[in-house]
Amino acid sequence: MDRPALMAALRARIGRLERGGAASALARAEAGSVPLADTIDATLPDGGLARAGLHEILAAEAGAATGFASLILGRASSLTGAAGGGPILWIGPDPDAWPSGLARYGLSPADLIMVRAPRPADALWAMEEALRCPAVAGALLTLADIDLTAARRLQLAAEAGGALGLLLRPDTEDPGPSAALTRWRVNALPSLGGNQHSLGDPRWSLDLLRCRGGQPRSWTATWRTTLDRLDTEADTTPIPATRRRRA
Template structure:
């Protein structure tokens, strides 16, 4: 699909979302934050993950990072766009993390410029709850444009990036690293609930912290295990 056709299709979809989601958009704007867990929320200056802002998720393990992103997006309370060169999000699998396929729009953007444009358009739409852009690298100018778009539209934006040697500077409000841990089942026949090593590497108004967390699939809750560590403890690459 060429760019004009993609623009027309997205605008039509956004128009339908706006007509159907005005009340939900108002409720989201009044909420202010997306809540993660009691321990993590207490460490963040606004008492949760700020809406109307851009956040980064670095994938030390791709499946764990996608799951954490789905938990966040599923709590934005509205339609979600998942954008990438070849978006490999599996809607049926993301249900496990509270992200409904009925609220999910997959956008294929082969070129980085197309992905950035689609992300900016999504974040500026008041009817969109959240948007994710999967990409390898982004410069500060482009990131600042996305932050301004999120502030204008009120949506929560996620940048899903690989955990590289040098992630570089960031205009995002927070930067996280997510790695996988063994599940809670204790055997190959029962993997149990997903468990992650969750590191807050950078955040405006907060200091770095690490948590071991488990996503409780039966209750849709993110729970911390063993309290909060003072900072990332293993030999981390520079953030």
């Protein structure tokens, strides 16, 4: 799809969402945060991942990072109360997320809108438009590189619309500065309880590298698939400087 067609299609889709009577930006902002796990939420300034904000995930292992992102977006889309839930936009040059696989982490395929934007400029535009829409619960952008100015625009868009935004990027030696409220590094660990008939529960190494108003931390986390719950081991000590050197 070329850029004019992409813009027209996305504008039409967002227009329909806005007319659908979803939560206002103010209601979303007042909702506060998206919960992860008690031990993680207790260390975050907003008691969870702040809505109306941008968060960055560096993928040390692609599958683990996608799972963690799906967990966050699934919870954002299913929040109830004044802020309601809402659809999730997954934006990238060739979004290859498997909706049925994402459902394992609580992200319903019915809430998911996939947006293919081959050019980085188009992807950034689509992400900004999605975050500004008060009917959108959250949006994810897969992008290898992003400059500070573009990241700031996305943060401002999230503040204006009230959605939770995620940047999903490869983990590199120097990811550069960030305007996001938090920056995470996610790696895979051996699953728990797997056998020849079951994949087991996914386990991740979660490094909170940056947190506006908070401190870097690290956890070993297990996603309890059947319980829809993220459990963490008792590891909330600050990340050593050698592990934070790339943050």
